[in-house]
Amino acid sequence: MYRSLFNILSGRNTRQGLWGLPLLVALLISLWLTVETTQFATAENLFNLVAQAMPLIIAAIGQLVVVLIGGLDLSVGSVMSFTTAVLALDQPAIVLIPAVFVLAAFIGLINGLAITRFNVHPIIATLSTQYIVLGVTRILRPVSGGTVPEIVIDAVSGSFLGVPYPVFWGIVVILVAWKLLYGSRYGLHLFAIGGGIASGAESAARNFGVSDRRNIILAYVVCSCFAAVAGVFLAGRIVSGDPNVGLLFELDTVTAVALGGTQLSGGIGSLHGTVIGALVMALLANGMNLANVSPFVQTAIKGGILLAVVGLQSRKKMGL
């Protein structure tokens, strides 16, 4: 009994991945910062931390959906930059906000079609759209600037009963993603398709009547839409459009997903693991700032911790 409880908590022998390890790392970092610094365990800093982690949490959840089916979306960062650029087009919010989601869904559709209909490798397909979207973004907004609709700024910077809005963004996004992954037939199909691809039986899900093509296309559309939500949040935080704001998000989201115990080969992973993975990354950045770690060594420390945590999560260790 104790062993099965341990297995659930550690993710061993489950399809959730090893999310217990990054959780432990997050707790250890938090404990260390609470002891070492006077500012970490303050409400002001913790709310800052949530706001700082939120774009990565949102975009990483989108990336998780794609990774679960054995794919990868490298256009995530460009979609985020593009979203901020569109939002700064000086048009009414009622036009701009729906527009960014329609455009993001279209980008996801292109990715999905390229991968499923034309058999382009996900890395090549999404790298191509990354460049195309980045190019269009730079045409729209060559340098940062413009004005984001007030409603977007208020939705990110305000608070309700002393709780900043980013906390509510997190709750809503996680609930939606939870429903999608664990409370819908579509979520079940994602795990089935990914599991089949990871074990070399790509047609396994199809044999049970699951349309892998349609679900894969939809996964890329969902991923782009999450990236657009993250872009809207970022636009509210930087109060402008910026062609480069999403740079490196494609890699950070993959790192957060992997850190959270999700297997990049597909079929194994969890929402809570991904959220924890993103939080660990934000904690590292926030913690090293508070601990006044020299910027000359911060990157190396971050890389070392990420390598250690991800390196401990081999597929074999999960018993799969």
Added chain:
Amino acid sequence: MLGLLKTVGLGVLVASALAVTSLAHAEDVKLMDGVAPRPDDTRMTAAGAFKKDPPWVIGMSDFGVNANTWTVQVAHEAENAAAKDKRISKFILLDAGFDQKKQVADIEDLIAQHVDAIIVQPVTSTSANASIAKAVAAGIPVILHTGRIDSDAYTTEIQGGAEHFGKVMGDWLVKTVGDNGKIWVLRGLAGHPEDTNRYNGLLESLKGTHVQIIAEEHGDWQYDKAKKLCETLYLNNPQVDGIWSSGADMTRACVDVFKQFGTPIPPISGEGNNGYFGQWITDGFKSISPEYSPAQGAAGVRAAVALLEGQQLYKRYVYNPDGWDKDKASKYYRDDLTANVWWPSELPEDKLKEYYGKK
């Protein structure tokens, strides 16, 4: 009536004296050689507005420490200036790595640490505005340098004009290649405000001339990329009268390409980099070096200290020095130091040798 006039006259005299005194105080604060109050903006901070008893904790949000050797030196200059002042108990240097959202987070983290002053090198002209305003609203003075923002919500700024930088090189190039010259333009990072503004300075120089840009490419201020570019441009069309280069590493790369092909090096603009100075002195080609000192990092610390001492500062300072010729470059060039040091520097001899000495 006479009494009233005397009173008014005396009042005007006292007010004038006070104004002159406050002006003198502001001008007394020497931030850096070549830095002066912006002539068209006389706004000042209130005397004693940010006065605090030491020890002070000063935070700095750097736009990107490790982008290139110049940005590394800015960080060293700031750290050194802070270490020299014993009233500064802690200097927190945070690196945004040219990531806008990281800079927003860094400034928030500094506010949460209740630092006494924040120095910001903005990544872009807009992305950090909200967090800078938040710091000012929390009573923390914010000093900007080496990058502007589209907002007045800071305390004071020291800005080396990128347009000025581009124009110094552009004016010299126009004079050197003549009215009908054909030039290449090597730009920095696409979308970066510094690149756009330096380029605008060049366009200003070209106005009213017939100088023709026959090739224009982005070398991202990087040696490797610029070398490939110059090789391609040379092989495509070697007939060029002069080159406007937005940064020293790209200039060094392009000079190396011409040497590699064994052809004369056309007039080319440079920058205050030791490696470039060595190349300029040795190879003897025509060039100019606009000044953009990494010691602006130290000037930012001095501005923060001045505010915490209760001194008045102008809202805006400009840093628009003349370009350097080869004679001036020769006075600064150090053969015993690597190509990674930039001039002029305020680093003491031991630090110069520690960071840049040839081993």
